[in-house]
Amino acid sequence: MFxxxxxxxxxxxxxxxxxxxxxxxxxxTTFPLWPAGLPDQAIVHAKAESVVxxxxxxxxxxxxxxxxxVGNPTMTVYPAPEEKAxxxxxxxxxxxxxxxxxxxxxxxxxxxxxxKMGLSAFVVKYRTLPETVQGSSMDMPKEMMHxxxxxxxxxxxxxxxxxxxxxxxxxKIGVMGFSAGGHLAASIATNYNAGNPxxxxxxxxxxxxPDFACLLYPVMPRDIESRVSSETPPIFxxxxxxxxxxxxxxxxxxxxxxxxxxxxxxxxxFVHGGHGFGLGVHGGxxxxxxxxxxxxxxxxxxxxxxxxxxxxx
Numbered sequence: 001m002f003x004x005x006x007x008x009x010x011x012x013x014x015x016x017x018x019x020x021x022x023x024x025x026x027x028x029t030t031f032p033l034w035p036a037g038l039p040d041q042a043i044v045h046a047k048a049e050s051v052v053x054x055x056x057x058x059x060x061x062x063x064x065x066x067x068x069x070v071g072n073p074t075m076t077v078y079p080a081p082e083e084k085a086x087x088x089x090x091x092x093x094x095x096x097x098x099x100x101x102x103x104x105x106x107x108x109x110x111x112x113x114x115x116k117m118g119l120s121a122f123v124v125k126y127r128t129l130p131e132t133v134q135g136s137s138m139d140m141p142k143e144m145m146h147x148x149x150x151x152x153x154x155x156x157x158x159x160x161x162x163x164x165x166x167x168x169x170x171x172k173i174g175v176m177g178f179s180a181g182g183h184l185a186a187s188i189a190t191n192y193n194a195g196n197p198x199x200x201x202x203x204x205x206x207x208x209x210p211d212f213a214c215l216l217y218p219v220m221p222r223d224i225e226s227r228v229s230s231e232t233p234p235i236f237x238x239x240x241x242x243x244x245x246x247x248x249x250x251x252x253x254x255x256x257x258x259x260x261x262x263x264x265x266x267x268x269x270f271v272h273g274g275h276g277f278g279l280g281v282h283g284g285x286x287x288x289x290x291x292x293x294x295x296x297x298x299x300x301x302x303x304x305x306x307x308x309x310x311x312x313x
Contacts, residue, residue: 026079028111033073033124033154036201042147043127045069057281059109068100070128073151075158077122078111079166084118087169088302090214091122091155095179095276097219098129098137098148105278106178113279117294120168122159126151126184137180138219152188153208157195161202172302174212174233179246179276182218186254189213189235190227209233212302214293217243217275220250228257234264236296238289240273264300268292 047069054064080086092114094106101107103125111121127148129137156173163170177185192209199205213235221227235258239248248269258265273286280287 028076028078028108030074030076033075033126033151033158038072039150040143040147042141042143043071043130045071045130047131057105057276057278059104061104063104065103066096066100067103067125068096068128069130070101070125073127073154074125075122075155076108076111076125077166078108078115078120080115080118080120084116085120085167086118086172087167088118088172088297089120089122089159089163089166089168089174090114091124091152091159091173091175091210093124093126093152093175093177093181093184095177095181095217096128098140098180100128101125101181102178102276102278105276105281106181109279110176110178113290117290120166122155124151124155126155138183138222148184149187149191152184153192154203156188156192156208156210157203157206161206172211174214174302175210176214176216177218178216178278180219182215182246183221185210185213186215186218186224186235187221189233190221190224212236212297212300214238215251215254216289217246217277218250219246220254224250224254225257228254228261228263230261230263232258232261232263234300235266236293237265237267238270238286238292239268240270240275240277240286242272243275245275266292266296 049067049069052066054066058064092107092110094101094103096102107123111123114121129140129144133140159173160170175185175188188208189210195206196204210233212233215235216238237251237255239251241248251267255265255267270285272284277286
């Protein structure tokens with residue numbers, strides 16, 4: 001046996017080790033949110049789904065795609081690496097004014113960063129508004145907003161109903177949204193519903209309340225304060241003072257309402273960063289928000305970390 005080991009090719013040893021490591025890494029997979037078909041026909045597109053790779057703010061893969069005319073919502077699963085997995089999951093809603101989805105900068109890039117923290121991540125490609133809808137996307141017809149909310153709630157139900165399959169704690173599932181995706185996450189966190197115990201589908205039997213929420217430069221729902229109660233999940237918020245698209249006043253309103261309801265909340269307002277910075281594509285202080293979010297998860301009891309080992313409560 002010793003002689004065999006001595007004569008073993010060291011390059012082959014490295015290849016075997018690398019192959020073994022890959023075996024433990026799970027590649028992202030994508031599946032439809034509504035495998036049995038959409039529950040409504042509130043959003044109908046005259047054009048096919050469109051993808052445009054924008055030239056600015058590209059990631060290391062040369063990507064910053066914007067997807068519009070989304071009529072068939074999907075979810076992409078990024079399982080946490082086995083050696084780092086905490087059992088915590090984050091469902092990500094990219095922004096884009098409900099007109100398109102910044103699927104890389106506020107979706108897949110975020111998922112990969114959360115994986116490094118030991119979090120499983122789920123990027124939701126929810127339905128977007130048809131080109132025929134005029135005016136502000138925040139004033140969309142109610143039935144269309146309800147359809148998009150349904151996509152978000154369905155994502156939570158699927159993750160919770162399949163938590164065991166993905167090695168996730170069913171009570172540690174949160175939502176994260178950017179810009180309009182922040183509007184969606186905030187809406188769900190303050191307007192969730194219980195599952196139907198008589199439904200045949202496992203996801204339909206599951207409630208859609210997230211266990212925590214993270215809102216980054218969110219478009220804040222106008223009536224958000226009136227929907228906050230002691231049952232609202234803990235919320236973490238990030239905004240910049242020089243954001244010309246959304247404004248910190250909305251975050252402050254929500255923070256104040258959460259504090260009055262004794263709900264754990266944390267709000268960071270950076271001086272610079274503008275709107276749509278994702279992980280901090282333009283540099284500056286905003287680049288530290290993932291670390292701040294990780295600390296917040298630990299301090300609110302979602303998970304604690306000791307000597308680089310994640311321990312669930």
